[in-house]
Amino acid sequence: MAASRVSELYRTAFVTGASTGLGRAFAEMLLADGVRVWGTSRDPARLAPLAQAYPETFHAVACDLADGPAAAAAFLAAADRAGGFELVVNNAGYGVFAEFAGADFPVWQEQIEVMLVATARLSHAALRAHLARGRGALVNISSLAAEFPLPFQSAYNVVKAGLSALNESLLLETAGTAVIVLDVRPGDYRTDFEGSVLRPQTPPTPRMERAWRAFDRMMRSGPPPAHAAACLRRALLRQRRGTLRIGRFFQAVLAPFLARFGSLDLKRRVQARYFDVG
Numbered sequence: 513m514a515a516s517r518v519s520e521l522y523r524t525a526f527v528t529g530a531s532t533g534l535g536r537a538f539a540e541m542l543l544a545d546g547v548r549v550w551g552t553s554r555d556p557a558r559l560a561p562l563a564q565a566y567p568e569t570f571h572a573v574a575c576d577l578a579d580g581p582a583a584a585a586a587f588l589a590a591a592d593r594a595g596g597f598e599l600v601v602n603n604a605g606y607g608v609f610a611e612f613a614g615a616d617f618p619v620w621q622e623q624i625e626v627m628l629v630a631t632a633r634l635s636h637a638a639l640r641a642h643l644a645r646g647r648g649a650l651v652n653i654s655s656l657a658a659e660f661p662l663p664f665q666s667a668y669n670v671v672k673a674g675l676s677a678l679n680e681s682l683l684l685e686t687a688g689t690a691v692i693v694l695d696v697r698p699g700d701y702r703t704d705f706e707g708s709v710l711r712p713q714t715p716p717t718p719r720m721e722r723a724w725r726a727f728d729r730m731m732r733s734g735p736p737p738a739h740a741a742a743c744l745r746r747a748l749l750r751q752r753r754g755t756l757r758i759g760r761f762f763q764a765v766l767a768p769f770l771a772r773f774g775s776l777d778l779k780r781r782v783q784a785r786y787f788d789v790g
């Protein structure tokens with residue numbers, strides 16, 4: 513019989529970036545379903561609302577992905593206290609909006625280190641434990657940007673395409689095991705993401721301004737994070753593995769479907785029109 517609560521499948525979970533946005537919604541969904549959750553923030557004070565709402569089952573963890581080895585150590589220490597994590601959700605991330613050559617190279621490199629390399633490091637630790645235990649789930653939050661790159665967010669596009677490629681590799685490696693790997697690709701959701709995007713290039717060019725306005729419009733009109741959490745809950749209960757595209761019908765269903773039939777050049781032109789940079 514199919515499970516009706518996530519805690520019937522996974523008793524413990526580790527969720528990065530649980531202070532706000534999608535990560536907080538994922539943590540709340542899991543806690544409401546009876547899962548014991550260890551959630552991270554760079555500043556654990558930001559996790560107080562979850563700790564107050566779920567004093568018995570929520571545990572705050574300080575974790576900054578800017579220091580990959582320290583983040584992995586925080587994960588392993590929390591796993592020790594939890595008796596292992598049966599579900600790991602790598603969600604934390606941020607945006608940088610600048611031309612590739614318009615901002616200093618270290619800004620670009622840091623985003624790759626923080627969001628791709630550090631997330632891979634946590635995935636490595638999580639998968640090792642899942643495989644040793646013979647079961648468990650690894651959920652990596654990628655983005656539809658892996659398929660439809662965002663203008664002036666080149667490192668972000670590389671991170672998400674790289675993360676989805678890592679997930680594909682792990683799906684091949686875990687085939688035939690009871691370990692689940694889920695590559696989640698959200699479209700635009702109404703979170704704090706846009707507010708925390710770094711914009712190191714000043715002044716922005718007129719094309720950048722137009723792309724930002726389109727990005728801003730899309731983010732503000734996206735569904736709320738609870739929608740993403742409900743999609744993830746359904747996928748977990750169905751023990752789904754593979755790719756999960758979520759968000760508005762146009763972004764998550766129609767655009768990927770149509771992109772299969774058009775040329776890459778057509779896709780680029782539509783994308784440029786969408787962001788008003790054509």
Ligand SMILES: NC(=O)c1ccc[n+]([C@@H]2O[C@H](COP(=O)([O-])OP(=O)(O)OC[C@H]3O[C@@H](n4cnc5c(N)ncnc54)[C@H](OP(=O)(O)O)[C@@H]3O)[C@@H](O)[C@H]2O)c1
Nearest residue numbers: 529531533534553554576577604605655700701703704705
């Ligand atoms: N919203 C969307 O439309 C959308 C679409 C596709 C994919 N995504 C992906 O979904 C994930 C969550 O995004 P969101 O929209 O929920 O953004 P958000 O509301 O800005 O939340 C981002 C979370 O990541 C954490 N974080 C940021 N930088 C970090 C770092 N260096 N080390 C550790 N934690 C860090 C933040 O924690 P603290 O600030 O408390 O440390 C926060 O909890 C990201 O990976 C994003 O790329 C979002």
